[in-house]
Amino acid sequence: MAVTAISIVRMKNLFAVVMMGGIYSLLSALIFVNLDAVDVAFTEASVGAGISTVLMLGTLALTSREEKQEKKSSHKIWLPLAVCIATGAALVYGTLDMPLYGDPNAPIHQHVAPRYLTESIDEVGMPNVVTSVLASYRGFDTLGETTVVFTAVVGVLILLTGRRRREKHEPTLEELEEQEDEV
């Protein structure tokens, strides 16, 4: 994954970048499978590697395939680098206090998780706990998420089709003649 991420940063060809992004999503889906989070892996593989790659390609078709080359002065490079390193160091420092990965005594496993795991089969009756948490215990959240998806599509529709589309460009006689000449 690190190799993919670095090559995404280095590449100039945006088509290849989009493809590498898809590969990156697929790799993270594999990580989720390793962590036994099959539902998340499923979503990552279908949305991250599938749909979003296609949508990015659609965007590329509208814009350009190559990244613009920019001359950067040295302070423009150093400032973002410093910000990144500082943020990364702060985040790593924050993780030092966190419980070990998979520690059953971690606070997150003590709150509602035991109830979901032990009683959801009696309360909801679904063998897949993820579904019962998602759709029943956290029904409001999922309603909100669905509304977010709906809002996103409304936003895209307003942004991209809100203005009346220009009149379809009818080729004039001269242009047709030019095309014939080229042929």
Add this chain to the structure above:
Amino acid sequence: MIQRKPILRVTSKVFMPFILLYALYVQFHGDFGPGGGFQAGVIFGSSFILYALIFGLHDAKLVLPSAVLEILSALGVLVYAGTGVVSFFMGSNFLNYNALAHDALHGQHYGILLVELGVGITVFSSMTLIFYVFAGRGR
């Protein structure tokens, strides 16, 4: 252009029903295995996106006009919220499915099925619609 790609056209035609069937399986089997409305909607939508990529946007819009998709994407949210309102009227809290059937477990089952259906419809139509808009923008 389309006529020159017989392999792509035949392959996608063969794959389409299986992708749709798999999406439906993921949709309605989400209670027992991995999956659910969101993933099913994405898979269902990706089959139509595949169709639009191979056969062109015009043909895809003949199969599934964007006006229908706009209605569907609102309908999904409506199904979800409507399930909550129905449980409201059956004498329970909003989105508490226990009241939907005679015993709580069956009520939960129906509720989750309906809610996931709503999620699936919205996600499917939204993804396909976004692709339509992006692909139709360039021409």
